[in-house]
Amino acid sequence: MHSKYDLLLGKVAIATKTLNKQDLRNCLEIQERHNTHLGIVMLKKKFVDEKNLQKLIKQQQKKINVTQSREKGEDLVMCRLLLRKDLIKIERLEKYIRKQEEYKERGSSISLIELLLNNQEISLIKLLETYHSISSETLACPGCQKNFRLMHLGPGKKLRCKHCKTVFGAPTIEQEFSAYKRGQEISQAVIEKEVFGNYELLEQIAEGGMGIVYRGQKKSSGQIVAIKVLGEGHRTSQEAQERFAREARTLEMLKHPNIVSILEVGIENEIPYFCMDFIEGESLSDIIDRGPLEIERAISIIKDICGGLEYAHRLGVVHRDIKSSNILIDKDGTPKITDFGLAKCMDSITVITRTGSLLGTPSYMSPEQAKGQLGRIGPRSDIYSLGVVFYKMLTGRNPFEGESTVEIYQNILTVDPPPPSHDRPEINKRIDQICMKCLKKDAFQRFKTADALAKELSRIGEKRSMWQALTSLLKGKKQNK
Template sequence: MHDPSQPEQEDNDVDVAFAAYLQACDSGTLPSREDFLAQFPSLSEELGKLMEAIDLVETATNGNDLPETQLLPAIPSDAETIGTATGGSFYDGAGPGSQSGQSQSDAGMPQTLPVAKRQAGDNGPTLPYTLGDYQLVSMLGRGGMGVVYRAIQQPLQREVAVKMIRSGMLASGAEVKRFFAEARAAAKLHHPGIVSVFHFGHRDGHHFFSMECIRGTDLARRIDHSPLPPEEAARYVRDVAEAIDYAHRHGVLHRDLKPANVLIDEQDQIHITDFGLAKQIDSDSSLTGSGVAVGTPSYMAPEQASGHSDRAGPTTDVYSLGAILFAALTGEPPFSGSTVLKTMMQVIHSDPPRPSNLVPDIPADVETICLKCLEKDPGKRYRSAAALAEDLARFLAGRPILARPRPAVVRAINWMESVPLVAAVTGRRQLSEASQGHRRFQAGILLLAMLIPLLIAGFVTVRHSVAQKMPREIHLGGGLEGGAYSEVSELLAKRIHKRGSLPVTVSKSGGSHDNSKSVLDGTVHLAPMQATSITGADLSVAAPLFYEAAHVLVRRDSNIHSIEELAGHAVAVGPDSSGSRQVAEYLLDSYALAPQSVPRKVIPWPQLNSTENLDAAVICIGRRSKLIGDLLDQGWGLLPVQQAIEVSLQHPTLRTMTIPPTDFPSANLPPGGIPTVGTTAFLAVRTDLPDKLVTLTLESLYESPPLFPGMIPRLNAAEWQGLVFHPAARKYYAQSQAKDEPVAK
């Protein structure tokens, strides 16, 4: 007779066999996959599929298939130590919230070290085990890559945690390099909120590092699906943000912040751990590249979830801090789909729920702080972890916070965008099931189908009005301290503040290229820059400001009398982020002076006199510059650009100019001056900058008297051809021309 329980029994047999396989892998007792399957001939097909599935998961999570070119340099086989540092760690679960760091699944199993393949039945070295100066006592826990043991360091008798690669001597090169990256990132940091790493070594075929053993629990266990009081949650995240800001200031991004990586000791102090996915700021050195998503899905930033981990910056960690704050306030992460893929798609495309919708008593200020961290656009988040920590400190002290909630109109727009029909019309991805309210709203739209065009028009109008809203504070880009860009921006800021009654700030920068980047990423609203830096559809011109001439300088005792004679001499071309450097490259290129024959020196101008073996410089700067005048008084002379017309024809952003003797009376220039080339300094803005702000800026710029000597007048600016003006600027110039035209009689 057929036993109806037989299928269930077969499933149980597969589960038991697969569990035995995983235990054999963890303990290192697996002889080979084929030998193991031979022990279960009737289950070999099902077990084989499960083994293939776990291989795929490990490949995806461990990144072992990364090209070697994307990995760190190999660790020397004789590496013994990287010195005392702070960084990734583990905690002793014997403290609050846990009785033991060992999971229940490990109970009753012999505790062994991960070693190479050995014969079945041979458990290998067992605990306690001596590894160099460390006596490994017990297992604290293990993850996808590492195993952590509680150990005693001899002869100091110091209790530490020792982390080893889970696969032991079978570890691949990628695993070893990722493991070393964690220790190397930690070696840069010394902070009480980041757990200390004491030693990195290689013994008996094992790569390991020792670290501070924290007695206590972690934030994930403290939350455990139950919200924390808002003040306690804010305090924890504030302390984590301060520690992460320290890491950022020392060039390290964490990229895997989550509650489980925030340890809490017995004195209720936090300690950040697990720098296994850390990345060096301002460096391409990383174990992951473009197209690889790294981190924990519910806590990773949208740029990580979309595979652009190479674009990660400090605001990436700020997002994760916001997700941790959300989980601490509500007991759940901001996004948690039924699958990893669905979670990542929600992170990329969906707005997080308001914490107060889940826990009604959450204060509005801490909710505002949390949602600012979780903005999709990195430019709308806190600019640094320090800024987040400061705002949380204001909340805890009962003082007003700096963050501001989204306006009600914007929230309404975002809500409407989640209506399936509206999402389909606007092309917005709909990834989660619509709420009952959204479905009712859609039913109303369908009933009023004749009004849909009007509703869409209203929706677009509202979005346009939001985009055109004036900022509360205006940010201008400047330049080097004491330079022309800084002086012009400071003068313009005073006029805008007086006319518009808005606070205006001016930020220092390295020059045109810095200003171009700052305008594009939204750090500043307006900034002066040379024509060579205004590229792409996202930048447009508000006004031409003044002309900048290329000054070719040589030491008077260098015996250089023409630009052609610069061959064999180094030439200073200015700071790396200045527009002057690009003009210098254009000029030297037109004279066929390649870098091989004329080395370029990228240095700040104040270092010009102190730099040895430097006889020439090309400085593109405004006329009658004090910098040029001082250099002429210090033993430098000016060379003419005799081929100025040819240079300007080859490079249309340059124009022919003359440096008259009146600009520098002490330079003994000929009565007609000397020819050169130059460019124009423009006031540039983002193309989507509000029209009101552009108009306010131009009205302030062209007030009487002129803002500064040598400024291009409004009438000449209005006649300028071939520029991509901001729409509001073009309208302003057109109206001003109409007013200036004489009335026909």
């Protein structure tokens, strides 16, 4: 496997006519067999001498700087490996790191390998061997001992383990130097505690377009909660702040067993947040990823969600982003609607989002949302999106798919998907009809209310129960004969 750095060096060699394409292919094959730096292969095959190779590498480094494709932890790993291999005295290395800081103060930047090349501090071969091996250096998560490539980690930055969700910190270059002077090496990260106001943040559990959700613990009571904070990239946006505040206000007024309840709203260190009940379970999206649901379970979930939506709609709130990932299923199997970030109060005369912009998630958008017709978005838009969720639970796929967002929008507006029974013949005609009615292009042809949808689904269950009772009765009479 060739690194992006090797391939970039190859491009530079082609551009400068140091190699032709066939020569480069041969060199890359040798490089992969021997697991060494491409420059060393070029040198040993006498395509370049050390002086010209040094020029090529400097050009490569300039391109890395221009494209901003340098790995965050490259200099950190180089420091570790150079000291481990005893290729440079720590005093000299500290000098080069200070030199880097001087470049930053002048509004420029230079990598450690560029400084070492310019000063010819280390033999070119040794330097390239070390540079080639940076990708193999790892740091262990203190929670689960899984290894992370150190070159991908920003020095001193906090990281959340994707396996066990432990928060830990990557070492800084100064910490590497201190450990080296003590005769040690940092092989395992240190667990970092994240504190946010009255809460300790235990793990990040979700991240959307605007906010980040953490599992947290209230320091005073030990209560486990979900804390949603406005994402760093949106904290200076007035529109994002208003939308975040709107979600908090909406959740505060909604108290229903099928809607996630809010516990507290506030601002900590100028960061808006709100605290919610922590739902022990998983998202409906994760459940569907394992395959289509049993028909009875899919119907039950839709009926419960209809209860939450009907309650919200009667209070004048339209969700506008109903989708499987915004429905959580708790450990008792109860579905709960979350993420009211796009919700709109129907009696509000203020529309924060610009006219003609799109609200929602493409695959779940109603035609009126896909057209950007904000004035036409209402309760039946949520019913349409819930129909998409129902279809996906029954079939395991979205009714409207496409290679691009534009194609998905086009399909929403012009294509009638096949009924769920096309994928699962055991689905009866009435379920097909109910699901497809939710997906009508014309909002007025959909169910008028979420309650009306729930009642239609209940009738299916009643008819099935009657049929099962009648079947059992007939079987009993035959046995008595």
